[in-house]
């Protein structure tokens with residue numbers, strides 16, 4: 517799925533009005549699995565002058581990139597962190613940071629869970645470091661030949677529904693502005709998907 521959808525979904529499921537630490541932890545956690553790609557892709561395109569096709573069809577699948585993106589997409593890693601966060605909070609050792617770590621990890625796990633059904637040949641090693649196994653889904657959120665356009669429409673519907681839920685939940689103006697911008701960025705990604713089907717993860 518595209519990053520805005522992951523963030524909107526995690527925020528809709530976990531955020532609460534007037535809880536900034538909790539909410540920031542959720543927003544950051546929902547983006548962690550994709551952060552490396554956002555640094556790596558512009559670096560390759562603008563600094564190393566690599567073309568888009570080479571980037572997403574070759575470099576992305578090389579060992580270096582696959583090694584960088586495995587940890588932030590690891591279910592065992594975030595399950596462990598969620599457990600530590602829960603323990604810190606429940607034992608009273610650190611109510612605030614325990615909850616923040618728990619929320620961050622749960623948001624990352626929601627991201628990972630929603631990527632599993634829509635990544636085919638670009639599937640992640642979600643069980644790293646325990647196993648290199650990948651689930652190659654028959655459908656994809658971006659590949660036209662694997663129903664990408666339809667999955668993309670379902671993703672759009674989920675994203676917009678979550679944005680509406682969050683708009684109603686959070687009264688602050690800057691939150692509503694951010695939601696509006698996210699919605700626009702998100703709609704732009706959807707439009708790009710329909711006009712120019714060859715894209716790439718995330």
Ligand SMILES: [Zn+2]
Pocket residue numbers: 517549550627631718
């Ligand atoms: Zn992802």
